[in-house]
Amino acid sequence: EIVLTQSPATLSLSPGETATLSCRASQYIGNYLAWYQQKPGQAPRLLIYDVSNRATGIPARFSGSGSETDFTLTISSLEPEDSAVYFCQQRSDWRTFGQGTKVEMK
Amino acid sequence: QVQLQESGPGLVKPSETLSLTCTVSGESISPHYWSWLRQSPGKGLEWIGYVYGSGSTDYKSSLKSRVTISLDTSKNQFSLKLTSVTAADTAIYYCAKDYMVRGLNRGFDPWGQGTLVTVSS
Numbered sequence: 001e002i003v004l005t006q007s008p009a010t011l012s013l014s015p016g017e018t019a020t021l022s023c024r025a026s027q028y029i030g031n032y033l034a035w036y037q038q039k040p041g042q043a044p045r046l047l048i049y050d051v052s053n054r055a056t057g058i059p060a061r062f063s064g065s066g067s068e069t070d071f072t073l074t075i076s077s078l079e080p081e082d083s084a085v086y087f088c089q090q091r092s093d094w095r096t097f098g099q100g101t102k103v104e105m106k
Numbered sequence: 107q108v109q110l111q112e113s114g115p116g117l118v119k120p121s122e123t124l125s126l127t128c129t130v131s132g133e134s135i136s137p138h139y140w141s142w143l144r145q146s147p148g149k150g151l152e153w154i155g156y157v158y159g160s161g162s163t164d165y166k167s168s169l170k171s172r173v174t175i176s177l178d179t180s181k182n183q184f185s186l187k188l189t190s191v192t193a194a195d196t197a198i199y200y201c202a203k204d205y206m207v208r209g210l211n212r213g214f215d216p217w218g219q220g221t222l223v224t225v226s227s
Binding site for chain 2: 034036042043044045046049050053055087089091094095096097098099100
């Protein structure tokens with residue numbers, strides 16, 4: 001099973017700053033990586049698929065990059081509503097998820 | 107706008123069968139892929155399996171011997187059955203639509219709100 005390791009566990013930032021979240025795969029997954037946002041008490045919402053493609057209705061301040069085993073989700077100009085846990089997910093071999101990075105506002 | 111809603115017992119006894127239903131509104135389930143996932147503090151987010159509108163299925167290998175996902179097109183619903191449950195199966199269970207782009211699954215969206223299932227005697 002492909003293991004996805006996310007870092008850091010928690011990011012504490014101020015509105016307007018840029019958040020950089022990392023996801024590392026235990027083996028090569030090509031571009032088969034997605035990102036989700038989960039707010040407290042809610043289900044996850046798809047943000048990014050295939051590394052860098054925004055899902056329908058996702059603001060441009062969310063962007064993804066990376067390849068092979070190392071991937072990044074960047075949230076520019078943080079807004080208070082971006083406080084959430086962010087998960088990465090691979091579809092190269094079945095589907096597995098990372099353990100999440102919590103983004104909180106100072 | 108498609109919406110999903112899980113329903114079923116919130117408490118299941120060890121060794122019994124967990125049964126959940128997902129009701130889809132806003133579109134027909136027939137031409138799409140639909141998945142079940144779960145989330146627990148110990149295991150995080152975990153994909154369980156999917157069913158396609160034709161009735162074909164695929165499951166996570168470690169759960170395959172205990173899982174059945176089926177659909178009822180007349181009710182626009184799909185269901186999950188998980189047999190021989192233990193405390194390790196305690197989780198929030200979500201149903202979701204496979205997010206398809208050019209015929210391939212790219213993720214899961216949207217999701218239902220989730221339902222907590224506790225396995226306990």
